[in-house]
Amino acid sequence: MTELDYEAVLESIDFEPAVQASENEKPFGWSDDNTKGTWQDTFTARKRVFPDGQCVVTVTKDKFFVGPAQTRQKAKRGESENREASEEFAGRRARQKVSERCKTIGADRIVTLTYRENMTDRELALKHFKAFCRRVGKVNAFHYVAVIEEQDRGSLHFHVAVHGRQNYLLLRSIWQRVLGRGENGEQMGQVNVSNPNRFGFGKNGAHRLAAYISKYCGKEMALRDLNQKRYFCSRGIVVPEVQSWRLPNCTCMLDAARAAFRFIEGHTMDGLITWCNNPLGVVYLATAPGLPVEPDCPF
Template structure:
């Protein structure tokens, strides 16, 4: 009988031991000699300050035995797998943006746009830097931002923030940064949307993190090697992830383990993703109180 360690909760909340074994037997092709490649499932949990919880279970293979020699790494930008590496970097950036958004409890999306067709990335970043510096002098501004390039080449910024925003202040600072056009017209605009505008509902603020994270890889083919995919304010400390190696031997057991853990944080408004071929299940709960008495739905 295998059980989860009851010491992995980030908020030091005692969890009762959870049985995840279901009387499963190890397949014959699994080795028991303690060396070589071992197959298994690994559960990872991250709990955010506002009660959001993410749980993922992945089928993986880990090596037990003497360390294998490392292969020499290519210099930055010289790898013959540049396209594949760039895709991996995009996925890591999306994950980091999602984690940072949930850490600050982002529930609003601010969009900074241009009246003209702004295509100069360096100039746009100077405008954004001036905007966040000026705003930081008059308000506590914690943010996670990404820059999007539309098909026609126009650039604009998506900024995830927490709480109600002073729309007049945001618009005045952004327009002051950009200045006036040749005929005195304003050269920029600001739009602020809450989760309801995206159809996420009252308990769907956590879905905003996934929404903004998609821009990290969208239309990024023209991005240069050293160009950042996202920007964030200082002081965002993402909670630690807690890892538990499971003893289940099937994808059903992995999914049940994931639901058993996340059910303690509520199943209403939960986000789910599962790929049986890859052996991966991912769950994310909405912001709410912990310790709810809920159970796995199957």
């Protein structure tokens, strides 16, 4: 990314009505005097680098408490007074975890498992899916992130995020073997595989599929019953640890955007994903796969 590209990205971000504070001036109401027993304003940077070199950086406006941690009695599961807000938070958290796991395995394709008939039994569908994954795993390593989608008519089917080219005939034969045949000998299921080109990202934009998958797979997440899992993934997916830093000299969104770009220095800028929400105080950057570039040694 050239300096002109950098300036173009900054110009595309709406920083109003963010307060443009000078070095010696802070926004109205900003608290960072380290007074014990109070909540302090801060911007926090978080960085996570995935195995294939993808880097995700967020800079968010947060608050942290100075002093002993405050304790409160936690409501029993399902008895929260603000159930709707709790479900919304759980849905956002699940979508984030789906995105993280998709990036960890380098997901660039979606496998869709469907039924010929109107399947509405969730427990039976899950048994079919587990049997499918177990049989595929016997042939080769099968890492996936999956959710169940329920259509308007109540029919269930699976969306499975995977990495790399898939043996379509093998997947279809295993899925159909799990479901068996109907009364007239007809196949009771079908398998479709969609690659990055199907979603308009192209070969070099496969890293964008993780964000798409998390939204695509998460549109039904908030409708799950209390004790129903929101997503499913294979064993052995180890999400990289996140690094975090508080930014004491960052007091406005312009500072946050500049800090975010500093944290991704060295990573590829081709196909960079940028997102900024001024009211929420969030700057988000996500790079394409590629290992960080080490500076040339001058001697």
